[in-house]
Amino acid sequence: xxxxxxxxxxxxxxxxxxxxxxxxxxxxxxxxxxxxxxxxxxxxxxxxxxxxxxxxxxxxxxxxxxxxxxxxxxxxxxxxxxxxxxxxxxxxxxxxxxxxxxxxxxxxxxxxxxxxxxxxxxxxxxxxxxxxxxxxxxxxxxxxxxxxxxxxxxxxxxxxxxxxxxxxxxxxxxxxxxxxxxxxxxxxxxxxxxxxxxxxxxxxxxxxxxxxxxxxxxxxxxxxxxxxxxxxxxxxxxxxxxxxxxxxxxxxxxxxxxxxxxxxxxxxxxxxxxxxxxxxxxxxxxxxxxxxxxxxxxxxxxxxxxxxxxxxxxxxxxxxxxxxxxxxxxxxxxxxxxxxxxxxxxxxxxxxxxxxxxxxxxxxxxxxxxxxxxxxxxxxxxxx
Numbered sequence: 389x390x391x392x393x394x395x396x397x398x399x400x401x402x403x404x405x406x407x408x409x410x411x412x413x414x415x416x417x418x419x420x421x422x423x424x425x426x427x428x429x430x431x432x433x434x435x436x437x438x439x440x441x442x443x444x445x446x447x448x449x450x451x452x453x454x455x456x457x458x459x460x461x462x463x464x465x466x467x468x469x470x471x472x473x474x475x476x477x478x479x480x481x482x483x484x485x486x487x488x489x490x491x492x493x494x495x496x497x498x499x500x501x502x503x504x505x506x507x508x509x510x511x512x513x514x515x516x517x518x519x520x521x522x523x524x525x526x527x528x529x530x531x532x533x534x535x536x537x538x539x540x541x542x543x544x545x546x547x548x549x550x551x552x553x554x555x556x557x558x559x560x561x562x563x564x565x566x567x568x569x570x571x572x573x574x575x576x577x578x579x580x581x582x583x584x585x586x587x588x589x590x591x592x593x594x595x596x597x598x599x600x601x602x603x604x605x606x607x608x609x610x611x612x613x614x615x616x617x618x619x620x621x622x623x624x625x626x627x628x629x630x631x632x633x634x635x636x637x638x639x640x641x642x643x644x645x646x647x648x649x650x651x652x653x654x655x656x657x658x659x660x661x662x663x664x665x666x667x668x669x670x671x672x673x674x675x676x677x678x679x680x681x682x683x684x685x686x687x688x689x690x691x692x693x694x695x696x697x698x699x700x701x702x703x704x705x706x707x708x709x710x711x712x713x714x715x716x717x718x719x720x721x722x723x724x725x726x727x728x729x730x731x732x733x734x735x736x737x738x739x740x741x742x743x744x745x746x747x748x749x750x751x752x753x754x755x756x757x758x759x760x761x762x763x764x765x766x767x768x769x770x771x772x
Contacts, residue, residue: 389421390518390522390523390538391522392418392422392518392519392522393522394519394521394522395422395513395515395519396422396425398513399411399422399426399489399513402511402513403459403487403489405511406487406509406510406511407478407479407480407484407487407488407509408475408479408487408488408490408506408509408510408511409487409488409489409490409510409511409512409513410465410490410491410492410510410511410512410513411423411489411490411491411492411513411515412491412492412493412494412495412512412513412514412515412619413493413514413515413516413517413619414493414516414517414537414618414619414620414645415493415560415564416537416538416539416556417515417516417517417536417537417538417619418515418517418518418538419463419491419493419515420436420463420491421538422515423461423463423489423491426459426461426489427459427460427461427489432456433456433458433459433460433461433486434460434461434463435452435460435461435462435463436463436464437462437463437464437465437467437468438463438464438467446468446471449468449470449471449474450474453474453475453478453486454478456485456486457485457486458485458486458487459486459487459488459489460486460487460488460489461488461489461490461491462488462489462490462491463491464491464492464493465490465491465492466492466493466494466568467567472505472506473505475488475490475505475506475509476505476506476509479506479509480509493564493568493618493619494568494617494618495616495617495618495619514619516536516619516644516645516677516681517535517536517537517538517541517645518531518536518537518538518541519536519678519681519682519763520678520759520760520763520764521681521682521763521764523541524760525745525758525760525764528743528759528760529658531646532646532661532670532671532674533546533646533647533650533655533657533658533661534546534549534553534646534647534650535553535645535646535647535648535649535650536645536646536647537552537553537556537645537647537648539552539556540552540553540556540647541647546656546657547656549647550651550656553647553648553650553651554651556648557578557581557648557651557652560620561574561577561578561581562574564618565577565614565618568618570614572611572614576601576611577611577614577615579601580597580601580608580611580612581615581620581652582652583597583600583601584597584612584615584621584641584643585643585649585652585653586653586666587641588641588642588643588649588666588669588670588673589640589641589642589666589669589670589672589673590640590641590669591636591638591639591640591641591692592612592623592638592639592640592641593638594608594609612641619644620643620644620645620648621641621642621643621644622641622642622643622644622673622676622677623639623640623641624639624640624641624642624676624688624689624690624701625639625688625689625690626638626639626640626689626690626691626692627689627690627691627702627733628691631693631732633693633694633695633697633732634693634694634695635691635692635693635694636692636693636694640690642672642673642676642677643673644673644677645677646670646673646674646677649670649673650670653666667716668716671714671716671743672700672714672716675700675714675741675759676700676701676712676714678759678762678763679701679712679714679741679759679762679763680701681763682762682763682764683703683705683710683762684705685703685704685705685710686704686705686706687703687704688701688702688703688704689701689702689703690702691729691733696725697724697725697728697729697732698725698729699711699712699713699725699726699729699733700712700713700714701713701714702733702735708736708737709733709734709735709736710735710736710737710738710739711726711729711730711733711735711737711738711739712738712739712740712741712762713726713738713739713740713741714740714741714742714759715740715741715742716742716743717742718742718744719744719756720740720742720750720756721750722750722751722754726738726740726750726751726754727751730751730753730754735753736753737753737754737755738753738754738755739755739756739757739762740754740755740756740757741757741758741759741762742756742757742758742759743758743759744756744758745758745760746758747761
């Protein structure tokens with residue numbers, strides 16, 4: 389079993405601080421496996437809301453939950469949103485006899501009742517599949533190709549991994565989304581998702597996608613927000629300030645898991661990936677996800693102007709401005725765009741994440757850093 393020490397540490401830290409912790413991420417990303425390392429699945433303190441026995445035990449939720457001590461786990465909590473008011477009551481007891489770890493497959497926006505009912509009591513920990521730091525630099529190419537879902541990463545054969553990812557996409561659309569109350573026809577959302585794969589790493593253009601799908605712009609925006617809310621898509625917000633330049637103000641979109649992106653693009657092996665026209669955009673999205681997992685910024689943006697200056701990531705952390713460029717090249721060099729970003733955005737540091745093995749300086753406060761080093765929480769990651 390892959391040792392997910394970083395995610396486990398984040399969960400333990402959150403449980404020390406907060407009476408209720410929500411471990412949120414897409415289905416099949418490993419939330420249940422992680423929770424079972426904290427509470428045994430046969431314990432009275434473990435409730436799996438896909439298990440009829442657990443569901444039956446919660447027919448009288450106050451009777452089932454109030455006597456429990458220490459840590460209580462409730463898996464697939466989005467199936468029982470009516471539990472949240474009770475959790476608020478139980479979280480307010482003094483002294484506090486139990487803490488609650490709730491697992492869910494939807495964002496707080498889709499679990500709106502939880503974020504409102506448990507305000508001030510709930511801490512959220514995201515889980516997004518295996519990190520590169522879990523796997524080590526020697527497995528970077530495999531991780532990039534297959535993505536972070538455990539059942540996609542682990543198979544010995546590429547064909548088995550690809551088959552699992554394709555089946556996951558179908559099941560996710562036909563079963564998982566309807567269980568969240570999303571009533572959009574699966575074929576319509578699949579067409580949108582496939583089209584979005586070809587826009588991976590580009591600036592959102594609702595009008596273009598709406599024309600291609602023969603729907604209105606509000607509909608494609610709703611599709612985008614839904615896939616964002618179930619952790620399939622990342623929308624990077626644009627940063628803009630008074631610089632005397634025309635700046636882009638539409639979000640940038642990425643499919644969050646590189647393995648699912650490749651399945652949608654028909655990429656089945658490393659050779660297919662290397663020769664695919666989207667290989668650069670794929671690397672950029674993969675690097676963005678790994679950097680964000682490692683650095684855990686307070687705020688995240690991208691920046692672009694209509695004069696060709698851009699920055700893949702503008703991160704705010706501990707009062708500092710950190711820029712990150714993601715380059716799939718053997719030896720990154722300082723570009724005019726990087727110089728402009730350093731000056732206009734007043735960056736404290738700029739890192740160029742690339743697939744090499746050696747870190748080196750490009751200019752004052754500008755450094756090329758191997759992605760694996762950033763993702764593993766090395767000295768550069770800690771310095772932010």
